[in-house]
Amino acid sequence: MKIVATRFAPSPTGPLHIGGVRTALFNWLYSKNKGGKFYLRIEDTDKERSKDEFKTQIINSLKWIGINYEDREYIQSDKIDYHINVADELLKKGLAYRCYCSSDEIEEQKKRAKQKKVPYIYNRKWRDKGETDPPKEIDPVIRFKSKVEGKSILKDLVQGNIEIENNTIEDFVILRADGSPTYNLSASVDDHLMGMTHIIRGDDHKINTFKQIQIYEAMNWEVPSFAHIPLIHTIEGKKLSKRDNASTLDDYSKIGIIPNALRNYLLRLGWSYKDKEIFDLDESIKYFNLEGIGKSPSKLDINRIYSINEHYIKNMDENELFKFLNTYCGTYKEKIPYQKKDKIKNSLHFLKNKAKTLEDIYNNSKFLINDKIQINDEDQKLLDETAIKIINLFTKEINNLSNFSREKLEPIINDLIKNNNINFKGIGQPIRICLTGSKFGPGIYDILCSLGKDEVSKRLSQIR
């Protein structure tokens, strides 16, 4: 039995979005589940629109989310000569032909079809005409001789049997007038060359499959299995497209989503295994199968992404969490100063309990990263005379403290509450504002202990 091989084959004509990443993920998981190979192939035959920056973005995206591929990325344009050879062979075998229709002529036909409200399909004008009298001024394209009679059935691993009339598939172009191969040719040839056993892709490619299978058959190649997965839709219910600013991985990284969380979310979007929601990497590989893929398109739900992210943050080892936070802050916010690192790492146990994203953790830990506290006017008003009096009393008390811990601090605060006829808010809020510059944040004792006696005393003394 042949070893399973899958591939992800994006074109570098735009940034890779989250839907493409899911396709890559499914291919990768399927091959890993079968102990097979997974490849990345950059389909850059459209030289006009292919950009290196997009290629880089694709590679970085896969790397970020942890999808690794065999060898290095394959570049489709490297094999163009081979694709052309196949076209020539098809031509020689009489399974393809030169078409001398001018683009004006084709346009005209399309226009007429539209007027008559009939579907346009190339009229196969040059199919049997032979080349007795080719127009000299026209560079021909090469078209594949599609089947004109009967039906074809695609045994799709996700969608089941799909049957169509062969005459709805036109004689598609395999070599352009400039001699370059088109997608359907290049993709088929490369998939064969690379030994693909399973093609898992978006169902926008379903119709192409009927064309590609004909190429395989014409060349006497073994036809791989196909699985067409439903596309991801936007909230509006339309296909995610690189043209309308569909979200890239960077958009999620930016708001503090962790790769594993997004991987987990993407896995469960349109795929399920019983009632299980959380899949670590090993479980994803172990349980992934094609049967679990749903047939209907699914919509992106940011709330679910947050919720899974929260789960990962709360359950992650703190050393690892810190690494993510450190990178996140350095990339998107501000660098965590070297001398603050231990302090923040040791505070993660309470910081992470209030966070859905790395951004939340950053916001909660600002008071530890920065020694300078900004207090806005509104909060400043809360620091009235009584508040300052209480803070001064508190500062005096802690200065006598040798051991700065919750156990020592609690009685001090409780006594202050009792003796000054105030509630906890009366002391907690001013302390919080003075120490963090915010009315919200971690628990008072967490703030105090993480800052330490000297820093607390320093910050409190600056008020008054």
Added chain:
RNA sequence: GGUCCCUUCGUCUAUCGGUUAGGACACAUGGUUUUCAUCCAUGAAAGAGGGGUUCGAUUCCCCUAGGGACCGCCA
């Protein structure tokens, strides 16, 4: 317009002819928490419509409606 595909709570989904139609997110309410959150409990919330087949349909078949994809010398 043609071809093909899809249709269970707002969202992601479970169910492979017999269930009080389950879970998760979001939402609402209550409790814990001396802020904001967390956490816990509870609640509201679904088989598009119509025909069949069957003792019995969410599940199988047909029709209708709605949604989507494709219809390039783009991929």
